[in-house]
Amino acid sequence: MSFLLGTCALAVTTALATALPGVFVVLRKSSMMVDGMSHAVLPGVVIGYALTHSLTSPLLIVGAAGAGLLVVLGSEALSRTRLLAGDASQGLVFPALFSAGVLLISVDFGNVHLDEHAVLVGDVNLAAWTPLTINGVDVGPQYLYVMLAILALNIGVIAALFPRLTITTYDPSFAQSIGVRTGVINVAFMFLTSLTVTAAFHAAGAVLVLALVVVPAATARLWCRSLREMIIGSALVATLGTLVGFWLAYVLGAATSAGMAVVYGLIFFCALAVRRAVRSSNRKR
DSSP, X not given: OOXXXXXXXXXXXXXXXXXXXXXXXXXXXXXXXXXHHHHHOHHHHXXXXXXXXXXXXXXXXXXXXXXXXXXXXXXXXXXXXXXXOXXXXXXXXXXXXXXXXXXXXXXXXXXXXXXXXXHHOOOHHHHTSSEEEETTEEEEEHHHHHHHHHHHHHHHHHHHHHHXXXXXHHOXXXXXXXXXXXXXXXXXXXXXXXXXXXXXXXXXXXXXXXXXHHHHHXXXXXXXXXXXXXXXXXXXXXHHHHHHHHHHHHHHTOOHHHHHHHHHHHHHHHHHHHHHHHHHHHHHO
């Protein structure tokens, strides 16, 4: 597999893997929680490195995902006190976790190339740099198969929990009244989201990850009338935006991640403009 094709495949796989949980993130109005996760994973990365002494160990992803989950649990715990309004709880939790990661690095890992940029900045071209060779045949970037595993995990978990995820997303009070363990479902889903976001950092970086999770689902929501339609629409927007953004950046010699994010935004605003035009036309009739 050529480097260009492998990089494009990695970009599309990463986009699809993040778009699936993004549908439920948008419907649950938890979009900015993803941003909190992206800034809170640093201590998890540091602890993972302390245990493995390897910057490529899967434990770094698991540790970072656990730290991301702490943002959700901590924010919910603070919100339940009813002493904080809005998203103030997130503003308290994720800066504390990020700061803890910085302190850990400065105290114990100052001589290791492990800093906030390793977490917050990603590049799909660099992520695709190391090939996977089987019997002397290049079958694509190693990280492509990491993201394929994450994509398969998302499909499997969402399919298995689909009825419970649906009811806890649309009507959590009713779900609890009929015996659905909403707390367990929410924690499981947010850990899956944190794991996906963390795995995608290497290919996308924290800022683009937020776009990958939120924008396809937000775009699909403008037009889709059912959850299944929204999932399909989100996957289509993610694929289209990634392909157009990737090749546009390649032709212009621009930053790949930025190109993808810009195209995502353009697709959303075009869909929004058309939606408004259709509504306006229907009202005039």
